[in-house]
């Protein structure tokens with residue numbers, strides 16, 4: 184496909200997304216209808232669609248319309264490219280600009296529009312991040328790095344880098360964590376590489392890895408990953424060796440791939456249904472990687488930024504409170520309760536810990552850390568608490 188045809192396809196997919204369809208679903212639908220497209224076309228289309236979704240508001244201002252065509256026009260203008268070279272109407276290209284379109288479009292207004300944030304969220308971001316808010320919003324406008332975690336149970340960073348290089352994947356150690364590698368070239372080959380298939384590396388965000396470095400992991404005893412999901416944190420904790428790692432999720436189906444992932448990584452992780460928790464307790468460490476707005480990771484999932492509502496945020500905070508309360512009951516007397524989110528919002532982070540400690544005065548915070556989204560990873564929050 185020509186660059187102009189890719190642009191036209193992206194405009195079509197974006198119109199479906201703006202009409203309410205999930206971006207992944209719209210992209211799959213397009214690929215099914217477009218058998219002529221190769222893997223390079225699909226990847227380029229995906230990049231165009233997600234680039235536009237990250238910057239939907241500012242691009243619509245520049246392009247003069249909140250439509251697929253308006254967003255693509257805004258993207259070209261933002262990149263200083265001449266729309267007339269791509270919107271030619273020839274072949275599969277979009278039709279040429281109309282006189283009205285030439286007049287339409289303006290620079291986005293400073294503040295939430297230029298920062299690609301919903302208006303209601305902007306004050307919360309300022310309250311949470313202070314003078315870092317605009318910088319964080321800017322980071323969330325561009326693509327996230329592809330980060331790998333070296334599985335220390337199977338390899339050291341040098342061995343992992345050498346194995347990746349055999350498959351043409353060029354990565355380098357990243358200062359965010361001793362286990363972190365940032366992929367430069369060959370990111371799309373990772374999932375088929377020997378290093379990945381043999382469990383030398385896992386795909387894991389850099390800040391998530393830094394969180395693991397920060398956690399007070401017990402040398403022996405038992406750890407519970409209370410909100411395990413696909414098990415990324417369970418795997419990272421198990422790779423450190425020592426304590427026995429157990430994984431739980433309110434939706435056990437989310438952990439369905441965990442046994443295979445653990446086998447590939449050469450570690451043991453026991454999954455627990457909710458009914459089995461009480462019998463397996465107490466745990467020396469309970470990690471709650473709680474469901475959240477995902478605001479620290481909106482580079483990867485930009486639709487979340489536009490779909491979040493004040494009401495949903497209130498609901499999420501209530502879920503987070505419930506999780507902390509339930510998990511606290513599973514911690515051993517001298518154990519640690521750890522609470523993490525991939526959100527940058529104070530409401531979901533410091534405010535939840537404050538609410539928990541106020542309702543449970545026998546608990547105190549022993550450590551807290553925030554990571555802003557940046558070149559090494561997503562925004563992340565980690566607080567650790569102990570009883571007494």
Ligand SMILES: C[S@@+](CC[C@H](N)C(=O)[O-])C[C@H]1O[C@@H](n2cnc3c(N)ncnc32)[C@H](O)[C@@H]1O
Nearest residue numbers: 410411412413414415416432433434472473474
């Ligand atoms: C942020 S995700 C976890 C990501 C995962 N730890 C990882 O590293 O890949 C949050 C998970 O919490 C689970 N969850 C939601 N409410 C829960 C609850 N009340 N108890 C336990 N898990 C819950 C969700 O099903 C979801 O899988």
